[in-house]
Amino acid sequence: MGKQLEMKKISIEFPGVKALSDVDFSVQSGTAHALVGANGAGKSTLMKVLSGAHVHYSGDIFIDGMKRDIRSPKAAQEQGIQIVYQEVDTALIPYLTVGENVMLNDMVQNMGKKQRVQWKELHNKATSILEDMKIHVPSKKLVRDLTLAEKQMVLIARAVSTECKFLILDEPTAPLSHTETTELFRIVNELKQKGVAIIFISHRLPEIFEICEEITIMRNGERVTCRKIEDITRTEVVENMLGKTMDEQFPEVNASIGDVILEVNGLSDAEKVKNVSLNIKAGEIIGLAGLVGAGKTELCKTLFGHTSITAGEVILNGRKLSLKSPHEAVKSGLALVPEERRKEGVLVQESVSANLTAASLGKFCKTFSIVDRKAEKEKAKETIASLGIKTPSGEVKVENLSGGNQQKVAIGKWLMADADVYIFDEPTKGVDVGAKKDIFELIAKLARNGKAIIYASSELSEIMGITNRTYVLYDGSTVIELETSKTNEEELLFYSTGGK
Template sequence: MKHISISFPGVKALTDVDFQTTAGTAHALIGANGAGKSTLMKILSGAYIHYEGEIWIDGSKADIRSPKEAKDLGIQIVYQEVDTALIPNLTVGENIMLDRTVHDMGKRHLIRWKELHREAESILSRMNIRVPVKKLISELTLAEKQMVLIARAVSKQCRILVLDEPTAPLSHSETDQLFKLVRKLKQDGVGIIFISHRLPELYEICDDITIMRDGLLVKSDRIANIDQPKVVEYMLGSKMDQQFPHIDRDIGPARLEVKGMHDPGKINGVDLYLRQGEIVGLAGLVGAGKTELCRAVFGASGTSTGEMILDGKKLRIRSPHDAVRHGIALVPEERRREGVFVEEPVSVNLTAAVLSRFSKWGSWLSFGREKQAAREMIESLGIKTPSERARVRNLSGGNQQKVAIGKWLLADADVYIFDEPTKGVDVGAKRDIFKLVAELAKRGKCVLYATSELPEIVGITDRVYVMYDGRITKELTTRSTNEEELLLYCTGGGLT
């Protein structure tokens, strides 16, 4: 890719960027959120066509102006937000074979369903993915959806495979499985472009690295030639300060108690409590039940039962509306599907939870006051956006997450639940999120911080519950534990 530039209303996303990769290698493409890496790959995959510059493949100039043209050249991309790329009411097999089915429908009107599912099953078997081909996508876990997307990408002749944050929803074992697949694809001559914010993974699987910042190429080299601290420095443009903030806090009495929380097939008899000014970690691997517990506490399950007490008062929470009314906020794991309105402006998202504050007589919305509040929150959180009128879908992942958090800061809740808040977020934005969480606790809020990232548990929490197979299996004081012990309990070890 030579001299690639592209602009969107109010922002220059890429400026004169060069990028190249080689067949049979894995190439890390990294940068802070908003650096332009995903935009560059969307140009390569035909999603953005109004770019300047040239694309060359095997010495021949390629004019890629649609996703189909990119796929015909063997370029496949697996996006980070899996739910936007899969059709939930179709089966696994139908989603894997979707591109081929659509193409074949132009030639014939009959689909051989048994043959379709048999071929999809063969693809999954070669990849060692154990997901029933006739299961609906809507019934899969986030990790299973990710693997289905990768299976679809390699179901056709694939020469260049772009993986955008592929390990974000995966467990350690699933990540190992993905890496085995990547190594096999490399042996088969496929060029892998690997976008990730998890630096240790890049050093494990990648051969080369390209670092971007503010729409510019800042460094490209063999990955072995650059150590991790230097990579972070290139990403941020300066040396990174201490990642986890140390903010003095006074931890008070218990405010929220959860007793006997059940959700059939998901969580079983969970008890926990949160104290004023305390950050409580909820640690566990993918599938342990963390997300399900967060949703149950927020009233978003629909099938959960249990008792919740806030400040000595028993709560009756049957919906998220009830939870918000009682001062409970949730920043969900799947931010694009559940945390923000992607097609709406930043201002609408930031004020969505507190519209009554900007309305007169309960019906007339004061757009001026709404705009002012949104601008203040944008400045406070350092959200990178051309203006408060920009659509959230055009923001980077880290800035979308800041918007998802910002709306609850305006709401001024008593209990904040964060479910994998740093998934798909760069090191700079992570630091900002950690500071936000610590500041909330300093203000006396209760914080439940659910994550599979054990360094974050050790770095930011005061106390931690470990989940395994839908249960709380251990409660620990963070300062008296470490990542190794947490991982032991997260994997079911040490249990009697």
């Protein structure tokens, strides 16, 4: 028998919120155990308890029947528990190399012993780990120059570089392409064969059914059920997560399509975007389809003035724009809900109310630019209710919300600003099925109100479910325009992989 990890009667409270209530969880060495639930169900909180990030919990943790007191990340790591968080940029040091990030735990231990770092040995070790995992990233490359997918793989490499017995993966495939996900699953299966227990947090049910042996489902801070994968269906998983039957995921948009609002002609930036042309009409939702690395995010940022335009033009409502900054883009009537919400979409240390009004403070200014705080809070309260943001109050910091509710805040900010064109970059990444449906409803409502929508996603089922037309991107260029109702996922994938 391998090692068994058990969590019994785990409870934890935060100001105004009971996040976990008497939760039991267990995982066996050499297996992958899925941990799922709607955003805010408590799954990430439970894993933060296990990894030593939350210390004020009640309940017990056992490894091989022996009680362990895990009240710090160091204590967790000493028991062989490692966690790879979803938000990769918060866990990596951008100005250090790949090798230094992979071997960070060793570097910290050696510094504590006042030993000099053997740089050649460090990079040789890191290169060996990366090559063993078939991760083709140079050890001496700076982390800040990596793609999101490469950063994720570096984090996993760091975790397995230690004496890892229990590996927690929090939405590990969210930034990965199909090929990279296949490679990750190869690594997971190899780790299982070596006796490592994998705790797999994901909202992508097909992946869970492919890679996991067991599944624990949580709802509202409690464990709902624990089942063998072969004894449960996907429909039952969703219904257990939501506590109700799941209706049709994609809403009927039924928007009246008007005149062209946005035209993009021959657009290029200094790096990824090459000669992109597209147009969007009022009330229309267009898709930007493509694999991870196709240039979707770069195009969205270029349209929002985040990166410099080197060629081409952007015309909004018949007027050519000079987009030299996001501030100019906002003034022109453009809004962007970015892929990396914690890094770029919300101010995590600020309150929900402050975030919701951040893009439209001018509406709440009295004489001499003094903000009417009462009006600001009332409008924020109204938006919280209309979007169904789960928070005890508008004064709660955004960092304390679940991923899906953070995303609703990121969207709500721009709803209050009332833009003409809304750009959504991977808006459902790391979001549960219930919150996804809420986001689709919000986008459909914007279209019915005559807004033009750009929906960029590598989730082809979402492109098929919510858009009118689709532009497929490959290597930074638009390769084809398709009417969504007359295509399918197979054709989108064909063009996304370079088919002609």
